[in-house]
Amino acid sequence: xxxAGGGAPYYLPTGNxxxxxxxxxxxxxxxxxxxxxxxxxTRFVEYMAWRLGRPLVTVSxxxxxxxxxxxxxxxxxxxxxxxxxxxxxxxxxxGALCYLDEVVEARQDTVxxxxxxxxxxxxxxxEKTGETVTAPPGFQLVVSYNPGYQRMLKDMKPxxxxxxxxxxxxxxxxxxxxxxxxxxxxxxxxxxxxxxxLGRRLRGLRDRGLAEVPSTRVLVAAxxxxxxxxxxxxxxxxxxxxxxxxxxxLAGAMRDLVAASI
Ligand code: ADP
Numbered sequence: 001x002x003x004a005g006g007g008a009p010y011y012l013p014t015g016n017x018x019x020x021x022x023x024x025x026x027x028x029x030x031x032x033x034x035x036x037x038x039x040x041x042t043r044f045v046e047y048m049a050w051r052l053g054r055p056l057v058t059v060s061x062x063x064x065x066x067x068x069x070x071x072x073x074x075x076x077x078x079x080x081x082x083x084x085x086x087x088x089x090x091x092x093x094x095g096a097l098c099y100l101d102e103v104v105e106a107r108q109d110t111v112x113x114x115x116x117x118x119x120x121x122x123x124x125x126x127e128k129t130g131e132t133v134t135a136p137p138g139f140q141l142v143v144s145y146n147p148g149y150q151r152m153l154k155d156m157k158p159x160x161x162x163x164x165x166x167x168x169x170x171x172x173x174x175x176x177x178x179x180x181x182x183x184x185x186x187x188x189x190x191x192x193x194x195x196x197x198l199g200r201r202l203r204g205l206r207d208r209g210l211a212e213v214p215s216t217r218v219l220v221a222a223x224x225x226x227x228x229x230x231x232x233x234x235x236x237x238x239x240x241x242x243x244x245x246x247x248x249x250l251a252g253a254m255r256d257l258v259a260a261s262i
Contacts, residue, residue, distance in 0.1 A: 011047035012180050014026050014172045021048050030141040035169025038215025041144045049097045054138050057091035058099045061106040092124045096136030103143035104156055118163035162260040187221020195219045214240050221250040232262050
């Protein structure tokens with residue numbers, strides 16, 4: 001349901017993030033989207049790329065992501081050794097929006113290559129080829145960052161953080177979240193309302209040891225199962241309770257909340 005016709009991804013704004021992002025884009029400022037997983041950051045970037053008429057290059061970061069994975073590498077082909085641009089280099093050349101999802105997962109030495117792209121230089125240095133690629137005006141670097149996740153283990157260096165404008169994301173207000181679940185899940189308003197109310201109650205279990213609380217994404221997934229003919233309680237167990245915990249006690253508490261909410 002991402003595409004609402006005419007190519008526009010469906011995105012329901014939750015504050016002034018659209019105007020802020022547009023100003024950042026116009027001024028070539030890199031943006032950091034901060035917020036829990038599944039709260040709409042990726043969808044927002046897809047929407048902004050469409051709105052600004054820019055291509056979008058997305059990279060999901062992981063702890064093994066090295067510079068070559070972003071910038072490119074020499075590969076042996078039929079014609080001998082050839083240079084292949086990585087996604088970041090392609091994005092810079094194309095003047096695209098480059099979205100690095102969960103950037104803290106990437107190795108620190110990888111993140112450092114972003115620095116020259118985030119200041120007045122707006123350049124990418126490709127060490128292996130000796131090339132400097134200067135970013136055209138449409139290029140913009142966007143990263144996402146989940147402040148609650150593995151906070152003790154991983155964090156972005158302050159010197160890197162200061163290179164971004166931060167936009168704060170959180171789960172939408174109940175009315176908006178209902179609208180999103182209704183639209184994305186294709187369910188009736190009352191079902192969306194039940195799921196959102198349940199989601200908000202379950203988010204209250206964070207203090208009981210739930211590492212990640214239910215996101216808008218899992219509520220949408222439950223809604224989609226309901227539309228497919230799965231009973232509401234079963235859909236909630238499968239799409240919400242199961243993915244969030246393996247702990248029998250916590251799962252029991254969550255199931256009780258499901259039973260009390262539907
Ligand atoms: P994140 O990138 O923050 O992990 P996503 O952007 O993938 O999360 O959002 C997960 C899902 O939640 C989306 O696929 C979409 O269905 C829904 N969603 C969340 N927030 C919004 C919003 N503001 N507008 C439209 N859909 C939303």
